[in-house]
Every structure is written in C-alpha cells, then in structure tokens.
Amino acid sequence: MANKKQAMTSFCQWEGDILVLNVLGKPSSKQDVIGKAKGLQLKISVTASPIAGKATDHMVRFLAKEFGVANKDIEVVFGQFNINKQLRIKAPTKLPTVINKQLTENAAH
Secondary structure: OHHHHHHOOOOEEEEOOEEEEEEEEEOOOOOOEEEEEEOOEEEEEOOOOOOOOHHHHHHHHHHHHHHOOOHHHEEEEEOOOOOEEEEEEEOOOOOOHHHHHHHHHHHHO
C-alpha cells in the first residue's frame, strides 16, 4: 500500500518519455483551458459538450496542441465517458506552466 500511496502524490508523473496525467474534466465550458490542480487531478475545461465522448476527444485535440504532440500520441487510459480521466502523453515537446511547475516540485522531493 505504501508504494501505491507514494506513486499518487501528484496529478502528473513521468514513466520514461511518457507523461501520465490525472485529469478532472469540465465539459461545456466557455473556453478551453488548463486550470489548477484539484487534489490529485488537474482541472481541464473544454468547450465541447459531454455527448458520446466528444468532450474527451476535443480535450485530446486541445492538449495535443498544448503539449506539441500529435493527437495519436495521447492515449485515454480511462475516463473516455467520465470527468475523471487518466491520459498518457508520449514524448511531449512542450509543457504547460502548471505541469512544468509540478514536475519541477516532484523532482525536488
């Protein structure tokens, strides 16, 4: 149990060149935006409606631009039809500020 607890100390972590991101999605928002951490999840708002996974698909397209990767480089591990999601982003070329800050803090500990 201790190992699992240690692994869940942040909303993001590296697994090799893959960034694992725990997300709290907020569909039907006024704008697409990466918000702040909420517990062990990062709040991400998107303008798309939560119908048949369309908000998640929109989120993947939005995040692909933010991380400088192709849409296919973002895997939805779970949460395609849920606000609670885990994403795996393969070899991001850019890191949004909130992610970079969290990863820097994780490395310092």
